[in-house]
Amino acid sequence: MNNTALSNLPEWDLTDLYPSRTSAELKEDLETAAEDARHFAEHYKGKLSDLAGQELYLAISTFEEIGELQGRIMSYAYLVYAGNMSDPEIGKFFQTMQEKVNEISTDLLFLTLELNKIDETKLAEMYEGSSLKKYEPWIRNVRALQPYQLSDELEKLLHEKDIAGRSAWVRLFDETIAGLKFEVDGEEMASQQVLHLLSSKESDVRKKAAKSLGKVFGENVRLFSLVTNTLAKDKAIEDDWRNVGNPADMRHLSNQVEPEVVDALSAAVQASYPSLSHRYYTLKAKWMGVEKLDYWDRNAPLPEEDDRIISWNEARDTVLDAYGRFSPELSELGRKFFENPWIDAAVRPGKSPGAFAHPTVPSAHPYLLLNYQGNTRDVMTLAHELGHGVHQVLAGPQGGLLADTPLTLAETASVFGEQLTFRSLLEKETDPVKRRVMLAGKVEDMLNTVVRQIAFYEFEKRVHDARKKEELSPDQIGKIWMDVQKESLGPAIRLHDEYQYFWCYIPHFIHSPFYVYAYAFGDCLVNALYAVYQDAEEGFQEKYFEMLKAGGTLRHKELLAPFNLDASDPAFWSKGLSVIEGFIDEIEAL
Template identity: 60%
Template sequence: MKTNLPTWDLTHLYSSIKAVELKDDLSTAKELAQNFAKAYQGKLATLDGKGFAASLEAYEQMEDILGRVISYAQLQYSSDNTDAAIGQFYQNMQEEITDLSSLILFYTLEINKLEDEVLEGFFKEEAAAKYRPWVMDVRVHRPYQLSEEMERLLHEKSVSGKRAWNRLFDETMAGLRFPLQGKEVTISDVLDKMSSKEGAERKEAAKSFGGVLGENIRLFSLITNTLAKDKATEDQWRGLERPISSRNLSNLVEDEVVDALIGSVKDSYGDLAHRYYGFKAKWFGVDKLDYWDRNAPLPEDDDRKIEWSEAKDTVLTAYNAFDGEMAQIGQRFFDENWIDVPPRAGKDSGAFAHPVTPSAHPYILLNYHGKVRDVMTLAHELGHGVHQVLAADQGPLMADTPLTLAETASVFGEMLTFRSMLDKESDEKRRRIMLAGKVEDMLNTVVRQVAFCDFERQVHDERKKGELTPDRLGEIWMSVQTESLGPAFRYEDEYKHFWAYIPHFIHSPFYVYAYAFGDCLVNSLYDVFQNGHEGFQGKYRDMLAAGGSKRHKELLAPFGLDASDPDFWKRGLNVVSGFIDDLEDVI
């Protein structure tokens, strides 16, 4: 595979980490924040509708500047978090932004102190009413808000608290090297080898991966215990009884809706993961699969490498067949260097699409190794990117989408690409391989992520009673993995350490269920599309363009869908089950 893979151009934001324009933006933001505090702190209740609208517009202007600065720092850091100068810059920017945002922290706290009738009076002014969705989302946290002094203390200490532990995790993980085939390789490279065509390579990679994690397990356990205790303390002060509730509030989704999703997926473990991996063991001619065979290509898969140019054309063609406007937006990521593709030492090992801020544009990070899964990852992240571009017109306060809905466009992009590739494939063997690959991706997105969520639930619940030992963390991990993946697997001792590399546990507790939410939602949505729903493409674009200005009930209503209906989740899971049925017919 060619090595001249494209990298992103961050000079669209600032020319360098020492850029004069970056320092100017920080200076401007500081002046704006100081003036904002003088004008509005302690005075919101005395404003009229026009005054409140002006305050919202001024607040949004500051958020845009601060978002641009911290996004640039985050993107630089994700490019190479082993570079000391970049690490120093990232930390300094976090501290700068925290100090500046502390000056305006009062604003959302005071919004939550306003009486409902006062707000309704403000919203009679059209310029203020525009921001109603954002204001009401802020007020979701009203019952759990602490005093202004306490909120400011938590905010300012986050730099030396949980964010410092996040950084320790990132830099430790990026610095790890794994012995493989006589070399010391990065985490991205060793994970790639765990889906190799060769069983011996998968085994060596898995053993090396688990072994190195085991050598560092005390540190990863300390990080996990510390952050779980930190979260428990804050949740207790806020009056949140369940560890997952703070995530649900941020996602603007009701506890009972998430409970219904998780319950539906767990009830389907047997029909989905257990059944599929039982078939996979038969394809491999064994009674049980070794754990390193979970993502192994099927025996008849030629495991060919896909050139980057082919991957790009495949995804854009699929997008264009669905909607030309989405494809045009997607093309910009390639034409304007908004995407960073090659794996390299020090780079974040996964993939993401960063929205930056609406006045700029998103960026995508990949680690492309030329496998079908990498093509699907491109389709996934490009979906995020297109979503972020379409939602930008909502402005800095309302462009961001809750995590549950943020995964909609990404998973839908994957489905479009998969269906396009499947329709073009005439060889039945290749179609079967592609279908199996899609099932595995869906199991990784639905079953595996819900199992991750279950792991987090048990860890956070037990942490309230005291620190968990590395062995106990490993026991919980093995329990949820065995329950979710089923009896088709054989595990070895080092697998108990695999929980330690999941970054979402560290950065965003309970983020993981959003993947399952998005996959099941998209399965239901795609089912509506396949059934010829009139005007689907236009309604879909409108849904993405709404950003965070509408809740899931409003967004899904035009398609006749309701996520609060238990049958909604069954409908999505039935799509996965149907794919497995198709595979069963050809065994």
């Protein structure tokens, strides 16, 4: 690895949240939040339905303020933990903060439970002539869970037990993954470093990396199977108590999306497997001079691909330039992340793998975590996470309860940022060979975002359905994984035995079941949105900014209406998928 190109990568500074894990400020905020929550419960518990509209508005405002403190504490604790998951002292700190904040939020739990008991007519009266209207989108989302609400005592029990139940299993998964060691040619590596080798120019390196991943995942598969079985069973029990029909229903509800919209997306993507992934990987096998690609060659660079290491400064300038060509304001917002210590980019032992943007709280700012290793995909990941960060900054003024965007639209700004960066680079490239390589890279990213994520979603559905009948052995889970991968990747990819363990490391299955379709939703949506931008009259940028600023105040139908787009129209998804097909056509022509 070229160390000079990857030297001086930024590290975040979390002191904007708290000076340290033992700081007086953190201790004081914990005490304040606990005291405020107790007072809040004494003042409002059991009395919500008797309040006038303005009084309920004040109650929710106070609830939001206490939530801001809790959010700041937990954001800090999680970011410290993500920076080094293998340090037992940090693990202990993270768990202690979770327990303390869980205790505080137990005092606040009554608010949402009582909100759901207020009669619809009475609530409509409360909105009249009061500031309560501000919180209507949040109240609507809370009340969407009304049919599934249990007794107050049961809700309290589930809330309190989470810390020693679901959350503890998630932590076990995170610390196990962060602590795994993989050996390639005598060198010990973390998972993100070995996964990075799957896009090495050297076929031999890719194979060794894949075999090492398969070996270590296989050695740990019993633990990962236990975590998966336990969490799926835990979810099934709670769903059963709540009378939830389908394992994915609660995710759709929190995403503010109708199940039939997700079904239409999933069906459209699965129907397009032959014209997208199957066709592309057959083409790629031909370029690589083989009949079939081994699974470790799926993301291999093409023979003509430039494999130089892209320095951090070049990556930054590439992304900000592309953002600026769309809107100088977007670029300026993005620049703040580089001018301030808001990004942690280097690969370190124990650090959380992958990448994310954490919104923290509206009174602070987001932080980005990357594992930057200097390839083109890492530049695209930077464009993606920066899109999230800018979105979170723009939505922040909505406040703690309304800033959060539903997951289906949470991927819009990130994927749009990637699209802007890619199109900007493609426009500058005149060499047909380099254009083909760039288009191929983009197609592979889109297949990973759309086809692969819908295959993940299908895998989760089958695992959760099968788990209802019995505990699943590692072999059973492996078989479901292999079936889904064969269907989605097609006949041009050769899957070896050890590939059956590759479901183990996907964190979304553990952290947020059924989240994965949000990526496919975002990609197809952005394809449609980008087409509107290309044909747009003046004013697209303003509409785009308004959409991002809305945060969680509007649903997907309302947010997309200004662009004349409608995700509930089945043709909408075909439009998004046809963009990928168009790119494959262009590659074939080149």
